Amino acid sequence: MTRARIAVACLLAAVTGALAGSAAAEDLARGEALYGLCAQCHGSEATGSKLAEAPSLAGLPQWYMENQLHKFQDRTRGEHPGDITGLRMAPMSRALRSDEDLSAVAAYIASLPAHTPEPLLVGGDAARGKELFSLTCVACHGADAMGNQQMSSPPLRYASDWYLYRSLEKFRAGIRGANPADTVGATMRPMAMTLPDEQAMKDVIAYIHSLSE
């Protein structure tokens, strides 16, 4: 009797596992199909394009992608008249018609192999950047710059350097993170403002990039 129960339990577990796996595969396939629109700017491998001013996404976790897509959809991000690239992304996010579609595309991006973009910024001093990073960024983004979901802090190692620079500029100018509904952005904005000048921004970014070398 006991053996029979164990056998039935194993069978149920196998069937449930197979169904769950099948559903996940379906979600990824759905996400891949939806990603076709994103690929126009972000590239088929989600490695980004400076020409299209679309950052690299490969290596970003699903939770972060979902948060940002929701922000774009809710006009919490990409709503400032000075946010040229954000204004371009916001309507594209609304091409995802349901939360399921949004999660599917975020899951697909998260499933892609991580990618460290080639550095394009010049003039950054990684040694000076290390000091600034340990004072300003490490508390949320971690010593390895791999982010922390509990703090809603994304990994920085896989971000395009020009995108990090542009984002810091936007946070400092109040183009991003000034919307009262963007509570996470609101924590990032004062941190970006602690960097004294453009050189400091380049130094920090050079250090973040050096972590991947």
Place this chain on the structure above:
Amino acid sequence: MIEHFLPAASSYAQDIDNLFTLIFTLVGFWLVLTEAVFIYLIVKFRKKDGQKAEYYTGEEKHLKRWITVPHFLVLICDIFILVGAVNVWYNVKQQLPEADEIVRVIGQQWAWTFVHAGPDGTIDTDDDIAIVDELHVKVGTTYHFKLEARDVLHSFSVPVFRLKQDAVPGRVITGWFKPTKVGEHDVQCAEICGIGHGLMAARIFIETPEEHAAWLAGQRPIALASANTPQRVED
């Protein structure tokens, strides 16, 4: 007739609708007439047993009339259309009534930024209200719009105004409108401008002066970032 499908909410919308109706009526009349004659002839002279087909060169005077008479009648219709079209073009595009207010309209991939005058009633001052995808105007007020494009060609289209004007990077194009009915309507881009073109929609809010003042009171000025804004060259 057109207003049955789409409200006419600007001072010149009815003139443009009338022109469309004139063209539709004249062209429609000739379309129906020629198709009716064509079908009648096909049926009347269909293949019949024992009757051979004949070939007409159409050079005789009484045959040529089938071409020349309708031709001159269509030309007379063209004159009506031309007079109507030039009249509307002159009143809408060649005239620039004095503005009560000015609004700056900036198109970019894939959003519209509308810069409204703040409480001082003057554009390009520190209290300007810049908003994405929302244009707020007062009914009965004549506006000049200063149209710009940040990146590629766009077209500022307000269907209820019967207004459509291309936006060209590097140029500031001036036009005008005078809203005549309160309401909330679509603004769209009418020039293919990239993969997000179909998503480049905004709303226009036509308000009473009181509603507009209440809206204005709830706004705070937002300085436009200048880094990516092209140099303005007024036309």
